[in-house]
Amino acid sequence: MIADRGFATAPDGRTRLYWESSGAGAPVLLIHGLGLSGGAWWRTVDALSPSLRVVTFDHRGIGRSESLMPAFTTEAMADDAVSVLDAVGLDAVHVYGFSLGGMVAQQLALRHPRRVRSLVLGATQPGGRRAVTADGEVLAFFRRRPGMGREEAAWESVPFNYGARCRAEHPERIAEDIDWRLGQPFNAHAYRAQIFAAALHNCYGRFDRIRVPTLVVHGAHDRIIPVENAHLMAERLPDCRLNVLEASGHLYATEEPEVDHAIGRFFGECDAA
Numbered sequence: 001m002i003a004d005r006g007f008a009t010a011p012d013g014r015t016r017l018y019w020e021s022s023g024a025g026a027p028v029l030l031i032h033g034l035g036l037s038g039g040a041w042w043r044t045v046d047a048l049s050p051s052l053r054v055v056t057f058d059h060r061g062i063g064r065s066e067s068l069m070p071a072f073t074t075e076a077m078a079d080d081a082v083s084v085l086d087a088v089g090l091d092a093v094h095v096y097g098f099s100l101g102g103m104v105a106q107q108l109a110l111r112h113p114r115r116v117r118s119l120v121l122g123a124t125q126p127g128g129r130r131a132v133t134a135d136g137e138v139l140a141f142f143r144r145r146p147g148m149g150r151e152e153a154a155w156e157s158v159p160f161n162y163g164a165r166c167r168a169e170h171p172e173r174i175a176e177d178i179d180w181r182l183g184q185p186f187n188a189h190a191y192r193a194q195i196f197a198a199a200l201h202n203c204y205g206r207f208d209r210i211r212v213p214t215l216v217v218h219g220a221h222d223r224i225i226p227v228e229n230a231h232l233m234a235e236r237l238p239d240c241r242l243n244v245l246e247a248s249g250h251l252y253a254t255e256e257p258e259v260d261h262a263i264g265r266f267f268g269e270c271d272a273a
Contacts, residue, residue, distance in 0.1 A: 022054050034100045095109065099250070120217060137160075166248070219250060
């Protein structure tokens with residue numbers, strides 16, 4: 001159940017960012033990935049909100065949030081996230097970023113370290129020359145994606161988003177994800193701008209400045225963002241745990257829902273320390 005909702009004003013003074021809050025307890029900000037609104041966190045919100053106050057939001061141009069800028073960067077998206085915290089009235093929070101949202105979370109921890117109590121980086125990458133890119137088949141799909149119909153694109157992305165075990169044993173979970181996505185608006189301009197932001201992202205050389213407890217979570221069979229990136233980040237982050245999910249692909253929360261409970265326990269341990 002949604003306990004609260006509203007709009008934050010972005011740093012440009014004009015863009016309005018939609019947010020929702022549910023649950024009670026220590027606050028956690030969830031930052032989602034490419035083209036997805038805060039509502040795409042529905043599985044994770046259900047898992048975390050019994051013990052935590054969970055805040056989600058729509059990136060500019062996505063869902064109910066406006067888009068008044070022609071291009072995005074992960075730095076600017078991190079500043080948007082801080083505007084959401086200010087609107088909700090939260091100072092320091094746990095931060096969980098997934099995929100592109102994990103890149104934004106890195107920038108948030110670097111640009112606004114006082115606002116971050118702990119960090120979870122899910123299925124993401126550090127940027128820079130050392131980051132490992134997807135294979136040619138995946139890159140070709142993303143080049144085709146803007147010209148495809150929404151339903152066609154959603155189903156064609158399945159082999160890239162989910163591991164073989166989930167595709168074989170839990171097709172109903174995949175269908176639930178796709179049904180949800182097809183029910184949401186899609187902003188092609190914002191989608192392309194977010195791809196641009198991800199391409200420019202680079203935090204690798206500054207990871208030694210992130211001093212908060214950090215958990216890196218990644219599917220071993222992730223084809224969108226290869227798992228080698230998780231190892232790169234874990235080696236550079238000063239206070240880091242690494243959790244590689246051996247049977248999962250990119251969308252590991254659908255494939256192994258119990259991971260959300262493990263992430264909740266991580267936040268609890270950080271609060272108890």
